[in-house]
Amino acid sequence: MRVIRTVNIPSGTDLVALYREQMEEYPKFFKMDILCKLGFLGTELLLKSDPDRFVPREDRAVLTFSRFGCECDDRHYSGTIDDYPSPALFVYTLPNIVSGEIAIRNRYEGETAAFIIEKYDFERIRSIVGDVFQDRKTGSAIVAWIDCRTETEWECQVSLVEK
Amino acid sequence: MKDRIACLGYGALTPLGQTARQTYEAVRKGESALGLLPQGSPLGQDAVVSLFEDRSVLDNLSFFDTIGIKAASQAIEASGIDPSSPRVSFILSTIKGNIEALGSEESDYSIAESAARIASYFHNPNPPLVVSNACISGLAALLQGRRMLLSGRCDYAVVIGAEVQSRFIISGFQSLKAVSASPCKPFDDSRDGLNLGEASAAIVLGRSEEGWEIADGAVRNDAYHISSPSRTGEGSYKVLRYVLDSIDVKDLAFVNVHGTATLFNDEMEAVALDRAGLGDIPINSLKGFLGHTMGAAGVIESILSILSCEDGVVLPTRGFSEIGVSRHVNISSEERPCEGRAFIKLMSGFGGVNGALLFRKGGRV
Numbered sequence: 001m002r003v004i005r006t007v008n009i010p011s012g013t014d015l016v017a018l019y020r021e022q023m024e025e026y027p028k029f030f031k032m033d034i035l036c037k038l039g040f041l042g043t044e045l046l047l048k049s050d051p052d053r054f055v056p057r058e059d060r061a062v063l064t065f066s067r068f069g070c071e072c073d074d075r076h077y078s079g080t081i082d083d084y085p086s087p088a089l090f091v092y093t094l095p096n097i098v099s100g101e102i103a104i105r106n107r108y109e110g111e112t113a114a115f116i117i118e119k120y121d122f123e124r125i126r127s128i129v130g131d132v133f134q135d136r137k138t139g140s141a142i143v144a145w146i147d148c149r150t151e152t153e154w155e156c157q158v159s160l161v162e163k
Numbered sequence: 164m165k166d167r168i169a170c171l172g173y174g175a176l177t178p179l180g181q182t183a184r185q186t187y188e189a190v191r192k193g194e195s196a197l198g199l200l201p202q203g204s205p206l207g208q209d210a211v212v213s214l215f216e217d218r219s220v221l222d223n224l225s226f227f228d229t230i231g232i233k234a235a236s237q238a239i240e241a242s243g244i245d246p247s248s249p250r251v252s253f254i255l256s257t258i259k260g261n262i263e264a265l266g267s268e269e270s271d272y273s274i275a276e277s278a279a280r281i282a283s284y285f286h287n288p289n290p291p292l293v294v295s296n297a298c299i300s301g302l303a304a305l306l307q308g309r310r311m312l313l314s315g316r317c318d319y320a321v322v323i324g325a326e327v328q329s330r331f332i333i334s335g336f337q338s339l340k341a342v343s344a345s346p347c348k349p350f351d352d353s354r355d356g357l358n359l360g361e362a363s364a365a366i367v368l369g370r371s372e373e374g375w376e377i378a379d380g381a382v383r384n385d386a387y388h389i390s391s392p393s394r395t396g397e398g399s400y401k402v403l404r405y406v407l408d409s410i411d412v413k414d415l416a417f418v419n420v421h422g423t424a425t426l427f428n429d430e431m432e433a434v435a436l437d438r439a440g441l442g443d444i445p446i447n448s449l450k451g452f453l454g455h456t457m458g459a460a461g462v463i464e465s466i467l468s469i470l471s472c473e474d475g476v477v478l479p480t481r482g483f484s485e486i487g488v489s490r491h492v493n494i495s496s497e498e499r500p501c502e503g504r505a506f507i508k509l510m511s512g513f514g515g516v517n518g519a520l521l522f523r524k525g526g527r528v
Contacts, residue, residue: 058383058401067275069295074272074331078265081334090335091390091513094258095295100514103384109397112384112516113303116293118275128292131310135381136405 001130002162004140007045009038009156022048026105033073033092034151036101039064039144042158043102046142054107061111061132061141062099065125069095069116072148102142110138120145120155133163168309169374169525171244171319173466174237175364176230177453178213182237183364186463187470190452191498195481197346197358197454200333207333209344213360213454214328224280227261230363231281231325239285239321242367246285250318252311253282253291255325256304257458263329281323289317298421298512299382300324301364301461302520306380308368318369324462325363332457333359339390347424347455349448349480350433350494352487357423360454364463371525375469378505378523381405385515392427396435398517399509403439406507406521415444416503417477419468421510422448423455424482428511433488435509435517442491445499451481461518465508469522477501 009018015037019029023044032040047053070093077089091097096114103112111132117124129143140162148154173183178196180186196213200206206214220229235253239246246253260274278291294304301324308320336342336359343356368377383401385393392399403418418441420432429448436442449464456463471478477499484496504524511517 056386062384067273069274071273074262074265077335078331081330085334085338087335087338087340090338093331093335094297094513096297096512096514096516097389100384100389100516103386103515104388107386109384109386109401111382112296112514113382114295116274116278116295118279118290121290124290127314127316128307131307131314134310134313136408 001126004160004162005046006157006159007042009042011154012152015041031088032101033070034148035070035146036092036098038146038154038156039098040101040105042144042156043142046158046160056107056109058109059137059139060108061138062102062108063129063132063141064099064114064144064146065117066095066147067117067119068147068149072151111135129161139163165370166313167370167372167376168312168368169371169376170366170469171369171371171374172238172242172367174234175463175466176233177362177463178215179453183466187467190467190478195452206328206330210333210337210342211344211346211358212328213358215361225261225264227325227327228277228280231255231323232284234363234365235321235323238365238367244319244367246287246321249288251287252289252317252320253287254304254308254320254322255281255291255293256300256462257325258295258297258300259332262331263327265331296516297514298457299461299510299516299518300458302508302510302518303382305366305377305461305465305520309377309380312368312370320368321365322368322462323365324459326361326457326459328359328361341425346482347450348482349422349424349450350429350486350488350492351483352485354424354426354429354487357425357450358454360456362453362456362459362463364459364466366462366466373525376523376525378521379406379409380520382516382518387515389515390513392431392511396431396438398515399432399435399511400438402517402519403435403441406519407439409521410505412440412444414503414505416472416501416506417445417447418507418509419464420446420448422450422480424450430488433490433492436492437490443493445477445493445501447478447480449478461510468506468508472506475500
């Protein structure tokens, strides 16, 4: 297994400014929770020089790892329940939605998954990604550690990995 | 046969039974745990759900942790493994874990910490893994357990699927207009949504020539929409096609589908089954018995399917009466005999995920 390249989005970065600077209009970006915004922008930075993007492919997985999952959005959604429960917030209370957003944007029809582990552990993530490469068609993966303690304190590292 | 990954022990705690076997017997008798939320329930209203009555907890543990531990204890005891061994890995499947504790001062709701408490209850020295892949979590956790064993990193995997219902989850699914106020009707013409349920189930996986094998499995994304399934059943079709590499269709006893009884899910599954050439294979959905138990569903429905295939029956699809999907599917509200020695467990979920596992019976064919 080989890490091809990695990008980091430092904690506290102005994500809207980064979005405007890095990509064309993608209105869905503004609906996303913090976890999705980070995974989405991280993948944009990672792949922007790829010549063969946006061609449907089944051989690339999207795997996200975190400790806090989507706890930020859990708190947001929870605050709406008494008044008017927000479907737009609720859907992001699933930690795997970020892998789905990345798959939709890039037309990745391969495996997607969200794993929660107690702390960042490179060797452990490498082992789990290696497990996913047992799939007979999967040859590469977007692997992300995206961990949001709050909306301004996070760790976000997104890598392209080949089998 | 070192690559044969099999189910060595089962455990379950559901509103229908204290064990997997009791739950199965209740399903065979046609019992259902579905009921309307009572007036004034703190969980909400206008929803049919399947909930535990007994909510007692183990010392200092949440109800979520308690049911996870109870199901795992049964599976561990049945398999005879030593859960404190460093060669045993724990995998927890859940979507919202102990979310009911959100905002509470006394207990935390971190899923990572629930998993750690469950593993440490059994004195297991390894950090547990949580698979939270929407509604296919249980299936994805079993697949991950199989892969960890194949990689040689462990000798046994204890895969636990658990979900507790809460106002958080029920209001959320209601906000998406996915919840029915009547018992669900999978694949039926008048189906109008799903019923949420709580359950806990566990399977111990290990290398063995005996018992039910997880022979193959795959997860694929629709790459279409985060909360609507693909109209062409793309991901579901792809996972079916993948596992069909490992089995002749004629050897399949049935496909236990997701069958949530939402308009879109069941239609999508019918399209995927048809595209995969499985229109004539018996299918069933178990949601009419236990509701949609989310993170537990993949594990408990796999166990019930194993026990029924063992007895040579396809469990009925409770709530179904008149076909309401555009493609031909072989579904029935009655229990039916079957002969095959293998079945497929199929699931789909938010985020566009789809998964299939192929289970095959051990022994001579």
